[in-house]
Amino acid sequence: MANSNPHFLRSSVLPFELRYSDNSNACYKKHTHSEFSIGVVDSGISEYVNQNIKQTIQPGSTVIVNPEEVHSCNPQKGTNWSYKMLYVEPSWLANLQSKISNKNNNNFQPIQMTHSDCPFLYQGFQSLAQTLIENESAIKVEQTAINFFAELFLIDAKIPSIDIISKKAVDCAYQYISDNFDKNISISDIANISGLSDFYLIHSFRKQYGITPHAYQIVMRINRAKELLKQGDNIASIATDLGFTDQSHFHRNFKKMVAATPKQYKKDL
Structure with missing residues (x-):
């Protein structure tokens, strides 16, 4: 018998809620919600509707739903599916968008894509979901989330890469981690010390040292x-x-x- 009961996980670090279910035959009517949502199908075939456009979604695809958009995502009739769906407060995303664009914008800018077949994005989501499920350290959760959503924004805007700034600032971040590796430091702590935004810190650090701050x-x-x-x-x-x-x-x-x-x-x- 299919297990239709979803599981809910609320992050203690970020305004995220993860919903996931295995071998489910549950169906959902068209609906909206105030959060931004993004998710994947782990197994089975799904019929995904967003803005009155119907698409067939399978493992490898990522679905993207802006706040208040009418949508539904259900297994094909008579079949079961497994899925993960992440709900994010738009204000957190708006803050990240501002840091990436260097513009002081308090409002979330909607994503143009309604779904993506990009394998990098799909695997990035799975990594973020697993980090939340395993209840990793605060810095790991922050870093993984910033990495994933920054890549989503860049892919949506068709920006292939970012320019790395100030080697000195990244070296400062490196030294701070070296001096405080046994403490519960956050990405924001490191960013403040280096003078970089969270976003630029992670990407600059990885490009310069071949490893993320948390790693x-x-x-x-x-x-x-x-x-x-x-x-x-x-x-x-x-x-x-x-x-x-x-x-x-x-x-x-x-x-x-x-x-x-x-x-x-x-x-x-």
Whole structure:
């Protein structure tokens, strides 16, 4: 039997709400809402209606709905589907748009696309959704969200790339993370120190160093963890002292970089 019950996840970091469902046969009448929404079909075929235009959507496509637009998205008759849908407060998006355009505009500028088959956008959404589901650190959630929506705006505006500014400002951000990698710093904290907007910070940092600010913070934490493990420190204490959400978060990131668990690494020293 199909499971029609949706799951709801509300972010504690950003004004986001994620709705997702697996193997569902639930259908929704045409409706509107005040939030901007964007989502993907994970499995099955969907009939998507936006602004009286009907389209067939399948895995690999991203649907985009501006606030107050009449729309619906349902599985084809007699079939089940799995999907994810993210609802975002327009004011948060408007703020990001202002930073990208360097214009002081308090109103959200509607997206022209109603859907996209861009694989980069599809995978970016899946990454953001997974970050929210796994309840990653605040900086990871911020960074992933800014990255994804900035790319959406650039794709919609048909802007292929951005110019990177001030190497000195990015170096300042790098040093700040180096000095505070064990603290619960945010993208906004780093941006303020460097004098860059959140958007330009992430893109400039990645272009200059080949890694995002959050990824660099994790690298610094894991390197320090290896030193502490060599000294015989307790694994649980290391996770707490280095600012990981919990021991599982520490274990997962350590294994990604060292190809061994903290316990295995400590045992073989």
